[in-house]
Amino acid sequence: MSKKTEIVQKLLKKIAPRAPLPKPLKEGTLLEQGMLVVLVRHMSQDKAESVLAKLKKAFPDWNEMRVAQTQEIAAQVQTGTRKATYEECAPWMAAMRDAREWLQEVYQKTHGFDLEFMKEDQPAASKLVTQMPFLGLSGGSFLLWLSTGKQLPVHSALVRVLDRLGLISRTASPKKARDLIEPLVPEGMDLSFTTVFGEVADRWCLQTKPTCHECPLVDDCPYGKKAFQEWKVQQARLEAQRQREAARRAVFEKKEAAKRAREEARLAKKAAAEAAKVAKEKARLAKIEAKRKEVEQRAKKRAEAAQKKAAAEAQAAARKAALAAKAKAAKDKSAKKAKPAAKKSKARPTKPAKAAAKPKTRPKKAVKRK
Numbered sequence: 001m002s003k004k005t006e007i008v009q010k011l012l013k014k015i016a017p018r019a020p021l022p023k024p025l026k027e028g029t030l031l032e033q034g035m036l037v038v039l040v041r042h043m044s045q046d047k048a049e050s051v052l053a054k055l056k057k058a059f060p061d062w063n064e065m066r067v068a069q070t071q072e073i074a075a076q077v078q079t080g081t082r083k084a085t086y087e088e089c090a091p092w093m094a095a096m097r098d099a100r101e102w103l104q105e106v107y108q109k110t111h112g113f114d115l116e117f118m119k120e121d122q123p124a125a126s127k128l129v130t131q132m133p134f135l136g137l138s139g140g141s142f143l144l145w146l147s148t149g150k151q152l153p154v155h156s157a158l159v160r161v162l163d164r165l166g167l168i169s170r171t172a173s174p175k176k177a178r179d180l181i182e183p184l185v186p187e188g189m190d191l192s193f194t195t196v197f198g199e200v201a202d203r204w205c206l207q208t209k210p211t212c213h214e215c216p217l218v219d220d221c222p223y224g225k226k227a228f229q230e231w232k233v234q235q236a237r238l239e240a241q242r243q244r245e246a247a248r249r250a251v252f253e254k255k256e257a258a259k260r261a262r263e264e265a266r267l268a269k270k271a272a273a274e275a276a277k278v279a280k281e282k283a284r285l286a287k288i289e290a291k292r293k294e295v296e297q298r299a300k301k302r303a304e305a306a307q308k309k310a311a312a313e314a315q316a317a318a319r320k321a322a323l324a325a326k327a328k329a330a331k332d333k334s335a336k337k338a339k340p341a342a343k344k345s346k347a348r349p350t351k352p353a354k355a356a357a358k359p360k361t362r363p364k365k366a367v368k369r370k
């Protein structure tokens with residue numbers, strides 16, 4: 001056993017496939033074999049074969065199943081009709097969704113459902129299996145293995161992984177690749193060899209961006225070790241950058257907090273000054289108002305005093321007038337009493353008396369005219 005074969009055996013033990021591969025159908029097309037690969041991800045081999053038989057019977061045209069609803073397909077498996085409740089279909093839903101997805105992938109890549117060309121055209125078959133992510137390279141290797149009459153399945157992804165592992169040199173020629181790979185494969189392990197390394201290609205050893213830091217084979221892979229080192233350096237650089245960024249952000253946030261605090265203090269001071277100004281203005285207005293009220297009060301008191309004085313004067317004048325009127329009335333009364341007495345004593349007034357009643361100047365005027 002060569003050193004490389006020993007390494008291969010060691011590497012094969014490190015990878016556990018995510019899903020088992022089925023035993024090939026005794027009779028069946030490559031499309032049906034592919035569907036079996038998908039179904040055994042959800043159920044046992046026997047059950048998968050039974051479900052496949054039901055599907056073949058229910059959908060003689062695979063395109064009919066491709067365009068059917070998942071629940072319809074599950075109902076066919078559960079009840080043999082296209083009608084069933086969701087609860088009845090539930091156990092089959094995930095598997096039927098994957099079965100339909102497989103048909104969809106085949107249809108998209110080949111515009112049909114016939115994969116038998118893979119038996120005739122090995123380069124096209126190898127290319128096709130690398131373009132079916134839903135089936136995966138593990139399942140694709142299984143189909144290639146069947147299509148070549150159970151020979152070692154070789155495809156470009158397998159060549160890529162083995163090249164990176166340092167087990168072969170990369171080549172574009174399938175024949176040359178087969179010649180390089182075959183001596184590495186342990187006796188009777190053709191299929192498990194390609195499915196395991198197909199799994200590595202599917203999960204970690206991607207064509208453009210392999211995730212070597214997660215790959216279980218990194219310690220035994222020259223390419224992976226180098227890529228892992230670069231990844232670690234890059235991570236350290238990113239971590240340093242993250243820390244610098246965090247420090248820069250912390251400084252910035254501190255500055256911003258100080259700026260905010262200064263601004264808040266300034267606004268508080270301004271608000272306090274405004275409040276003091278408003279209070280001062282209020283006090284000034286209150287003082288003016290108090291003074292105005294005091295002046296009003298004084299004026300009111302003065303007006304009331306003047307009113308009282310005027311009322312007292314009016315009262316005094318009224319009293320005086322009343323007294324005068326009373327006195328006049330008394331005088332008039334006494335004068336009236338005196339007049340009848342005089343009439344009685346001098347019924348006819350004498351001439352001298354009349355003369356006496358006339359103005360004294362009249363005789364003098366008569367003298368001047370003479």
Ligand code: SF4
Nearest residue numbers: 205212215218221224
């Ligand atoms: S370590 Fe990297 S290069 Fe090597 S097999 Fe794994 S993913 Fe591929």
